[in-house]
Amino acid sequence: MEVVMWKLISILCIGLLSFNLLAQDTGLLIKNRADPWVYRVAADSYYFTASVPEFDRIELRHSSSIKGLAQAEAKVIWRKKDQGPMSANIWAPELHRIDGAWYIYFAAGQADQAFHIRTYVLKNSSADPLQGQWQELGPLNTGWDSFNLDATHFEHQGQHYLVWAQQDKNKSYNSALWIAKMRSATELELPATLLTEPTLDWETLGYKVNEGAAVLIKHGKIWLAYSASATDHRYAMGLLTASADADLLKTSSWTKAPKPVFYTNDSLKRFGPGHNSFVLAEDGVTDLMLYHARDYKEIQGNPLQDGNRHTRVRPLYWTDKGELDFAQDKPD
Template sequence: MSELKLLHSIPLKNKLGEGIIWHGASQSVWWTDIHGRFLYQLFWPSLQLNTYPLPERISCFALLNAHDPMRSDYSMLVAFESGFALYQPATQGIFWLAKPETHLSGNRMNDGRIDRQGRFWAGTMREVNQGQTGTLYRLDQQGCHAVISGLQIPNSLCWNKNSSRIYHADSPTGVIYSYGFDAVQGAVSQPQLFAKVPVGAEPDGAVIDAEDHLLCALWGGKAIARYSPSGQQTALHPLPVSQPTCLAFGGPDLDLLFVTTARQGLTEQQLEAEPDAGSLLIYQSPYQGLPESELAVLDWTALQKTEVVMWKLVSVLLISLLSVNLLAQDAGLLIKNRADPWVYRAAADSYYFTASVPEFDRIELRHSSSIKGLAKAKAKVIWRKKDKGPMSANIWAPEIHQIDGSWYIYFAAGKAEEPFHIRTYVLKNSAADPLQGQWQELGPLNTGWDSFNLDATHFEHKGQHYLVWAQQDKKQSYNSALWIAKMRSATELELPATLLTEPTLDWEVLGHKVNEGPAVLIKNGKIWLAYSASATDHRYAMGLLTASVDADLLKTESWTKAPRPVFFTNDSLKRFGPGHNSFVLAEDGVTDLMLYHARDYKDIQGHPLQDGNRHTRVRPLYWTEQGELDFAQDKPD
C-alpha cells in the first residue's frame, strides 16, 4: 500500500476544522473552524495564510462561479449555522437566501458540498440534546429542498465520477450509505450499505479520487480509509491525530491531500499526545484527486424571494396545524426501529438505553436525564460485530447493568457461518460513565450447557445477584425456556441453573415454542418477572411469573405463572406483537414505567426478524388496591 507523506502541519489549533475545498484558479485551499468562528485561506506553495473572523459559525461553503454577477459583492455561498447565504469574508457582507430550520431550536448546518451539476447540498444536525432531527438539503434555482431526513450528524457527502451514485453517512451509525442519483433532477433513491468504518471510529468528511475510490476521514479512528467503488476497504492511512474531519485534493496536479482536524473534546493529556490536533495537515498523496465542482450561476435574488414566500406559507401552515399535530402525536412512541429495549436508571436524572438495531450488527448506547430525552439523545456505537466466527451475526437484545462498580453488557450473538448459533456474551467497561472508557470483550457466558441461549437479565435481591435468561433444553421440543441462577460474579454463575418456566400454554407456542425476554420488578412484597412468548409477529405476547420476596427463588415451585397473557396485540390501538420489555422507575421516583417493542401494523412481508419496524414504546404500569400489577391491556400508552 502506498503511503501518505506528511509535508506540512499548519499549527492553528482549530477547535473544529471543517469544510475544506481547493480553489484551482488561486491555487489556494479554504476551510472553516466552526466553533472558532474563523474562515481560512492558505496559498500553495507559499503557505501564505489569510484569516477571516465570522459573524456566525460557518460549517461548509462553496466559492461563487467566476461568471456569477453577484461575484462583485459576494465571493461565496455559505451554510451558516442558521441557514444559507451569500457571503463576503473581507466585509462580512451577508445576503440571506434560506433558513429552513428556524422552527428547530438547537439544530445547525454541518457537512456540505457542490454536486457535479453545480447544486449546493448541506445537512443539518442537532447540537443540544442530540437526536435524529437533521436533514440533508439541496439548494438550486427552484429553492431549498429537504432530501433525506431523520439524521443525527450528516457527513461524508460526495458523488462518484459519473454522478450515478451519491455517498452519505450519519456519523454515529458508523456506516456510509450509497444512493442511486438522478443527476438531472437531483433526486436520490433508497440507500444501500456501502461501507462500515472500523470499530470506534465515525465517518466524517469524504472525497472521491480519480480512480473513483472514496477517501473518508475517520473521526476517533486516527486514520483515513479508502474504499473501492464496491465498498471494499483498500487502504487505511494512519494519522498523528485522532479527530480528522474533512479532506480535499489540491495542488497543481491534484496530488496533495489537505486534512482538517479538531481539538474539541480532547483532554489535556490527549492534546499533549497529539500536538497536531487542530492543525491543517498537508500530505503528498499516492492518489490523484478530481477538480472541485463549480457552483452553478443562479438568480440569487429570485431564489431569495421564492424562499421568503415559501417560508411565510409554511409558518401559516404550521400555526394552523399545531393543535392537530399535538393531538395526533403518538404519546407512547419513544424510539423508532429499536427492538428489545432496555433502560437502566443510574440516578434520578440519569438513564442509559440500549436495544437491538434492525441491522443486528452493533450495540448502541444513549444517555439522557429523562426517559423522554432518550428519544433525541445521541446513540453512540460502542461495539460492532466480528467479520466471522463467534459474535459475527444476529447481535440481539443487549442489556446494560452496573455491578460492583463496573458496567456490563449482556447480549446474544450468532456466527456469520451459523447465524442462529446464538449464545450469550459479555462486555465490560470500568469507567464511571459507560459512554466513555473502553469496552472489553469477556467472551461467552457459561450457563452450564452449550445450546441456543439469549436475553440474559440481571437483578439484585437481598444482597444477592441473580441472572435470568432464555435457553434451549436439547431434550425438549421447544425453542427456549427461562432459567435462573445466583451469580458469583458478573461473569460467573452458581450452577446448575433452575428452570423457571417452559412454553406449554396455548398462547406461548404460536409459530414458535418460546419463553424469552425476562424482566424483573420488585414491589409490594413480590418479585414480578415478565417474559415474552410465541413468534415475533402479531402473536408475540407477554406473560408473568410472581414469587414472594421471602421465597427461595431457586425453587421452581416458588413461582406462580399467570395462565393467560398479560399484555398482547390490540387491533383497536394498532399495537401488534408487544413484548420484550424492561421496567424502570420514572424521574419522580414513584411512577413505574414499562418500555417494550411493538409494530403498528399486523401483516408482515417475509420473515418477522427481517422487518425492522418494531418500535420502542413506553407506558406507565398500574396497580390495584390489593397491590397487584395491572398492565392495562386496553389502555393506550
C-alpha cells in the same frame, strides 16, 4: 342554510379527529429499536440500549429523562466481528452495573451459523459507560451448550441473580427461562433452575418460546415479565410472580399467570408487544415499562427481517391490593 351545513361538517370533522387521537397510542419513544433496555442511575440519568435492525452493533445513549432518550445521540460502543463468534445477529443488549463496573450482556450468532446464538459479556470499568474501553469477556457458561439469549440481571436481598432463555436439547420447544445465582458478573452458580417452559397455547404460536425476561421488585413480590411465541403480531407478554421472601431457586416458588398480560390490541395499532424493561420515572414514584411493538399487523417475509419494531413507553398500574396491572386496553 349553507352556513349551518358548514358548521355541522366542521363539528363532525373535529369529532372524528378527536376520536382518532384518542384511539391512537401516544407512547412511541424510539423508532426501529427492539428489545429495549433502560438503566436508571438517578432521577436525572438514564441509559438506553436495544437491538438495531441491522443486528450488527451495540449502541448506547444517555439522557436526563426518559423522553429525552429519543433525541439523545446513539454512540456505537461495539461492532460485530467479521467471522466466528459474535459475527451475526447481535441481539438484545442489556446494560448492568455490578460490583463497581458496567457490563453488557448480549446474544450473538456466527456469520456462517447465524442462529448459533449464545450469550456474551462486555465490561467497562469507567464511571461512565459512554467513556472508557469495552472489554470482551467471551461467552457466558450457563451449564450446557445450546441456543441461549436474553440474559438479564437483578439484585435482591444482597444476592445477584441472572435470568436467561435457553433451549433444552431434550425438549421440543425453542427456549425456556432459567435462573441462577451469580458468583460474579461472569460466573454462575450452577446448575440453573428452570422457571418456565412454553406449555400454554398462547406461548406456542409460530414458535414455542419463553424469552425476554424483565424483573420488577415491589409490594413484597418479585414480578418477572417475559415474552412468548413468534415475533409477529402473536408475540405477547406473560408474568411470573414470587414472594420477595421465597427461595427464588425453587421452581415451585413461582406462580405463572395462565393468560398473557399484554398482547396485540388492534384498535390501538399495537401489534406484537413484548421484550420489555421496567424503570422508575423521574418522579421516583411512577413505574414505567419500555417495550417494542409494530404499528401494523401484516408482515412480508420473516418478521426478524422487518425492522419496524419500535420502542414505546407506558405507565404501569397497581390495584388496591398491590397487584400489577398492565392495562391492556389503555393507550400508552
